[in-house]
Amino acid sequence: MPDRCTEIARGSIVKMNISKKLSIIVLLTIIEVSITIGAACEIAKGATFQQLNVLHLKFNAQFSRKLVDIQNGARINPQSLTNVVTDVRQQPLDCLTLVNFLDEFIMKQIGTHYALGLCQSDIDVANSALIAIDRYAEGSIGRSALLTELQTAAEEFNANSAEFEPPIAKTVAFILKTLIPLIIFISIFNIAFITYLSRTISASIRNAIGMLQHSNSERDLGDDVEENISGELAELLTVARQRIRSDILNRELSTELELEVEKRTESLQIVNAELAEFAYRASHDLKAPLSSAKGLARFVSQDIDAGDLDEAKLNAQKICIQMEALEKLVVDILSLARADLGTDQKEPVDFKILIRDIKGRLYGQTEDASFAVIEDIEVSTPLVAEKTRLAQIIENLVSNAIKYRDAKKEKPFVIISVSDDSDSYSLTVQDNGIGIPEARRSEVFEMFKRFHPDVGAGTGLGLAIVKKHVDYLCGKIDFESSEDGTTFAVQIPK
Amino acid sequence: MSDLSVLIVDDNEVDRYLLRRQLYETGLNLEVFEEVDGGAALTFLQNFDQNSADCPDTCPPTIIFLDINMPVLTGLEFLEKFAILHRREVFRSCIVMMFTSSEQIEDMHSIERFEFVKDYLVKGSISAADLRHRVERAISID
Ligand SMILES: Nc1ncnc2c1ncn2[C@@H]1O[C@H](COP(=O)(O)OP(=O)(O)OP(=O)(O)O)[C@@H](O)[C@H]1O
Numbered sequence: 001m002p003d004r005c006t007e008i009a010r011g012s013i014v015k016m017n018i019s020k021k022l023s024i025i026v027l028l029t030i031i032e033v034s035i036t037i038g039a040a041c042e043i044a045k046g047a048t049f050q051q052l053n054v055l056h057l058k059f060n061a062q063f064s065r066k067l068v069d070i071q072n073g074a075r076i077n078p079q080s081l082t083n084v085v086t087d088v089r090q091q092p093l094d095c096l097t098l099v100n101f102l103d104e105f106i107m108k109q110i111g112t113h114y115a116l117g118l119c120q121s122d123i124d125v126a127n128s129a130l131i132a133i134d135r136y137a138e139g140s141i142g143r144s145a146l147l148t149e150l151q152t153a154a155e156e157f158n159a160n161s162a163e164f165e166p167p168i169a170k171t172v173a174f175i176l177k178t179l180i181p182l183i184i185f186i187s188i189f190n191i192a193f194i195t196y197l198s199r200t201i202s203a204s205i206r207n208a209i210g211m212l213q214h215s216n217s218e219r220d221l222g223d224d225v226e227e228n229i230s231g232e233l234a235e236l237l238t239v240a241r242q243r244i245r246s247d248i249l250n251r252e253l254s255t256e257l258e259l260e261v262e263k264r265t266e267s268l269q270i271v272n273a274e275l276a277e278f279a280y281r282a283s284h285d286l287k288a289p290l291s292s293a294k295g296l297a298r299f300v301s302q303d304i305d306a307g308d309l310d311e312a313k314l315n316a317q318k319i320c321i322q323m324e325a326l327e328k329l330v331v332d333i334l335s336l337a338r339a340d341l342g343t344d345q346k347e348p349v350d351f352k353i354l355i356r357d358i359k360g361r362l363y364g365q366t367e368d369a370s371f372a373v374i375e376d377i378e379v380s381t382p383l384v385a386e387k388t389r390l391a392q393i394i395e396n397l398v399s400n401a402i403k404y405r406d407a408k409k410e411k412p413f414v415i416i417s418v419s420d421d422s423d424s425y426s427l428t429v430q431d432n433g434i435g436i437p438e439a440r441r442s443e444v445f446e447m448f449k450r451f452h453p454d455v456g457a458g459t460g461l462g463l464a465i466v467k468k469h470v471d472y473l474c475g476k477i478d479f480e481s482s483e484d485g486t487t488f489a490v491q492i493p494k
Numbered sequence: 495m496s497d498l499s500v501l502i503v504d505d506n507e508v509d510r511y512l513l514r515r516q517l518y519e520t521g522l523n524l525e526v527f528e529e530v531d532g533g534a535a536l537t538f539l540q541n542f543d544q545n546s547a548d549c550p551d552t553c554p555p556t557i558i559f560l561d562i563n564m565p566v567l568t569g570l571e572f573l574e575k576f577a578i579l580h581r582r583e584v585f586r587s588c589i590v591m592m593f594t595s596s597e598q599i600e601d602m603h604s605i606e607r608f609e610f611v612k613d614y615l616v617k618g619s620i621s622a623a624d625l626r627h628r629v630e631r632a633i634s635i636d
């Protein structure tokens with residue numbers, strides 16, 4: 001299955017890291033450049049060889065001329081002879097040092113290696129000629145022996161020179177013929193391969209972009225990345241995703257925090273305003289009976305001085321009333337403060353006993369035989385709560401019913417009924433009193449609000465206390481009122 | 495015949511009694527009316543307005559002593575309604591002296607815009623001599 005295999009191979013290239021692809025491109029380029037440089041060097045070397053050969057021929061000619069002169073009877077100058085032979089020997093020496101392993105290998109392959117043998121034989125011939133010249137100078141051989149020696153050397157040199165030319169030319173031609181196509185081939189391959197790699201790089205980037213653009217909101221980006229993208233891009237996307245996610249998280253957290261702070265600040269401001277209002281009203285209402293009592297006391301002594309004892313007595317009674325009002329106010333403020341605390345013991349509440357006690361406390365106000373307090377209590381499971389809360393709720397509602405009774409009605413009454421169902425207790429206090437003006441409906445549970453100032457004394461805290469207790473018990477309170485009377489209904493969850 | 499008639503508007507009976515007695519203590523010759531809240535006081539004044547045609551001798555109260563914290567119509571609500579009434583000829587000479595136990599600064603600011611409010615008395619803090627002095631000054635400013 002070659003197709004599948006190439007597919008896999010291609011797949012493995014496609015999946016390769018971008019940095020690996022880039023290093024392959026760099027490596028290929030280096031190889032290409034070094035082969036090109038190497039070929040250029042080889043070709044230059046071929047030219048050098050040709051030049052050396054030309055030089056060699058020139059020195060050979062010099063040497064031959066000297067030899068002809070000597071044969072014609074010229075005096076032998078060993079020094080100048082040595083110089084000429086050394087010159088002749090120099091070029092084959094240079095040739096051999098220029099040749100490297102690769103050259104030798106190529107020459108052996110194409111059968112031009114013998115050119116190097118020619119160089120070596122030239123060197124050997126030159127060396128033996130030099131030895132003969134030295135021996136002649138020492139006087140160990142004669143003129144004719146030297147001449148024969150030099151004669152053979154000259155012949156060898158000429159023969160070698162003639163033979164040296166063709167193999168070098170052949171080698172250079174070979175190098176030109178093989179390296180240039182090789183270079184061209186490698187370059188074409190390089191260009192193709194680099195193009196392919198860069199295509200795969202840009203394709204994987206485009207692929208990632210496309211995937212991000214059309215990402216299916218139901219699928220997790222992490223899975224998409226894992227399936228479709230690999231290498232550094234996958235890493236990049238994963239890191240970016242984590243970063244973005246944590247950024248979003250941070251932003252969400254900080255907006256959440258801001259909202260929370262705003263909410264808290266708002267509720268604090270409300271509480272603050274309530275507290276300021278309370279302090280204002282409370283101080284007003286606390287100070288009023290005190291300063292009244294002070295003024296009255298002054299008039300009492302004036303009246304006594306003036307002998308008007310009746311007026312003095314009246315004023316003393318007024319002082320008493322002021323003090324009672326003050327006492328009630330302080331007690332009410334304390335109940336209001338305690339309503340928020342919830343420090344008392346919780347116990348099952350017996351409404352019958354509770355209402356009996358309340359009736360006892362309110363007896364002074366219901367003495368009037370015509371005022372009827374009717375109770376209707378039917379509770380299946382007793383309510384477990386702080387008794388004082390329930391007592392204060394009922395007592396305040398009942399005391400209002402009594403206080404705001406309607407003298408015009410024949411039989412003033414209050415009906416207290418308590419019942420329960422599966423999930424709550426309900427308490428209603430119904431009267432046939434003067435009613436609460438509809439216009440003031442929204443203010444009924446506010447502190448210090450009184451709508452019948454001419455009817456008896458009061459602090460205006462009673463219903464505020466009731467509301468606080470009901471809120472504490474997580475219950476609800478509402479009322480209905482008309483000229484026929486008022487009904488307060490309290491619901492307390494079980 | 496009294497030199498001056500005054501109206502005390504206060505829901506607290508004892509406070510009304512105390513002010514009435516203090517006003518007698520000043521030695522001024524006064525006729526004192528009392529009302530229990532702003533609404534009643536407004537009705538009282540409107541009736542005065544209607545009656546003035548019938549009995550030209552009676553004149554509306556020169557000084558209204560006004561409490562701030564009252565049910566039905568508070569002192570401030572009364573002042574707002576009275577400001578409209580005050581534009582009428584009969585009430586031109588009426589002045590108001592606040593009479594309250596609240597020493598709250600906000601109250602001072604909110605009543606400043608009524609030019610007919612001439613003074614601010616704090617309950618239980620003034621002597622009869624003081625009261626006389628303040629009443630005389632308030633009338634003479636007017
Ligand atoms: N059953 C009722 N019938 C008619 N008016 C009522 C009734 N209950 C309350 N009110 C009105 O609501 C006002 C506020 O009642 P709340 O019990 O808070 O104060 P209070 O009775 O005036 O004073 P306190 O109860 O502190 O002595 C009363 O002044 C009264 O005008």
Ligand SMILES: [Mg+2]
Pocket residue numbers: 396399400458462463
């Ligand atoms: Mg009450």
